[in-house]
Amino acid sequence: MSEVKVNEEAQEKTAAELEAEEAAMAAEQRSAGEDVQEEQPGGSEAETEEGGENQVVDAEAELARVNEEIAELRDRMLRGAAENENFKKRIERERQASLKYAGETIFREILPVVDNLERAVGQGITEGVDAEKNLKALLEGVELTLKSLVGILEKFEVKPIESVGQPFDPQHQEALTMEATDKVPANHVVTEFEKGYYYKDRLLRAAKVIVSSGESK
Known part of the structure; x- marks a missing residue:
């Protein structure tokens, strides 16, 4: 075998070995990539489940807080409505009482006039006294009573x-x-x-x- 042929066989062998090594390296790289891809989906799913659980917990807490506020507002509304109804009833009672006893103040002022008239009549019929004197006393009493009554009327405009x-x-x-x-x-x-x-x-x-x-x- 000549030296040239030996060299060609050596080069062919070397090229074949290089191709085999490159194919092996490419296979290893593909395998490593698949392993990484298999691990990543698993981790993302766990994180998603954990995030979903946190969101559910937050939503439940928010719902509980909103329900509590609604209950508090409803209670305030009911108390306000009850107070308003009681206020209306009290005002109506006071109005009815004021109408029923509207003349109370005026009558209280007139009572002294009645007293004066009674005194005047009593003085005008005193026994054992001259009729002229009785009449004069009666007239004076009536005049004083009239003056008192006119004053009361002016007081009430x-x-x-x-x-x-x-x-x-x-x-x-x-x-x-x-x-x-x-x-x-x-x-x-x-x-x-x-x-x-x-x-x-x-x-x-x-x-x-x-x-x-x-x-x-």
């Missing part, structure tokens, strides 16, 4: 209507009749049969008057 000598006003006065007179101009009030009154800014009672028809002929 009840004021008389001044009619005598004033022009006749059909909105505040009622004409009973007409009378000829030289002292009062025509269509003016001559005398009052019944005094009229205002209560604050409202007409409480119209005055009943006699109106002048002018000079007599």
